[in-house]
Amino acid sequence: MSASLEPIVGRYLRTTWQQRPVRIYFEEAGNGIPLVCLHTAGCDTSQFRHLMTDPAVTDRFRVIAFDLPWHGKSPPPVGWQDEDYALSTDAYTEIIRTFCRDLELVKPVVMGCSMGGRIVLNLAAHHANEFAALIGLEAADHQTPWYDTEWLNRPDVHGGEVCAGLISGLVAPQSPDEARWETLWQYLQSGPGVFKGDLHFYRADSDYRDRTALIDTAVCPLYLMTGEYDFSCTVEDTTRTGAAIDGAEVVIMGELGHFPMSENPVKFRQYILPVLDEIEKKSAPKS
Amino acid sequence: MLHTLPELVNQRTTLVRRGRFLCVDFRLSVGDVDYDITVNHGRLVGFTSDGGLLRSWRFRIAAPAQTWLAFWQPVPAPGYHDIFALNKSRLARLEGDLYPFMSNLRYFKEVIAIPRDFNFTTEQDLVA
Secondary structure, three states, rough: OOOOOOEEEEEEEEEEEEEEEEEEEEEEEOOOOOEEEOOOOOOOOHHHHHHHOOHHHHHEEEEEOOOOOOOOOOOOOOOOOOOOOOOOOOHHHHHHHHHHHHHOOOOOOOOOOOHHHHHHHHHHHHHHHHOOOOEEOOOOOOOOOOOHHHHHEOOOHHHHHHHHHHHHOOOOOOOHHHHHHHHHHHOOOOOOOHHHHHHHHHHHHHOHOOOOHOOOOOOOOOOEEEEEOOOOOOHHHHHHHHHHOOOOEEEEEEOOOOOOOHHHHHHHHHHHHHHHHHHHHHHHHOO | OHHHHHHHHHOOOOHHHHHHOOOHHHHHEOOOOOEEEEEEEOOEEEEEOOOOOOOOEEEEEOOOOOHHHHOOOOOOOOOOHHHHHHHHOOOOOOOOHHHHOOOHHHHHHHHHHHHHHHOOOOOHHHHH
């Protein structure tokens, strides 16, 4: 087997977040409309590696994904050792807008999954004019919790094992083994308490049922795409959310679960490519 | 066929190794039938359904037979594919001291998934 280089390139951005200096790792591939990808809770940018190596995407989109501080290759801010990480709507929104501004992205598309899909709704409600389109994967304005997050970070339970064990059932049975286990590996290596800290945002600070009425899809198109095997953000959660937003397009994805882009990249592209086609058409300069 | 579960677990060396720190008594309730299962360092060394003998267990996984039948299909339908999906919808219940279960999640998930190889077609098959 011959060696080859993938087109993905990684760099670090130094910026300020919540009044603190941070070092943000991001990677990108492709040219065209900026497509900023937001990883799931307790995970990192590697979830989007398949999208970044798909010429059908990268020939017309500049796919960019960044690791939130505390995740992947983005370290926590200085002093982290004496604090408990807890993400909030305010902090999450700030870092997305800061990242897009610092990279001088003009009208990017933002696509987030799970908690990344949740925050997309806040962007749609309050910052729609900054984006060309928004895509929420496994996204809803609210969903019912299904486990006690205290299990995620305690000294007598292995954090990586319990995080991966909990979310393993969110992968659809049809997902190929290689992609399934890579998806789980991403959860096995998360830092202690990081998944739990993300879920503070997801569980305690992002009930967006109060703001879906503010979303104007004429300003920024909104797509909500959910896998039928996702029992965390269920098809019903997404359908209910979409029904409350005039003009939102809901796509239910068969044979996919909570991590469509990483658990079954071949299946996912069947659903995401038509959406990207539509966004590309809408973004084309009017003649 | 469920009575073959110990043999099928014990011949899976990687699964047994994964459970090497685990010793616990737990109960698997399939409808009205309670299976009391003893794990000793990852091996299933006790598996009885003699019921009513006042056996103790640390935790119990319980669901109606028709729920287990759906869960144990080779490719389960959405909502029936994971024990936590069943617990969220209250089709199954996890009871008792969940520490051994939660601290050995992958082990238990793999053990209870083994009957998907049995090709159950009816509820009667489960207890045959």
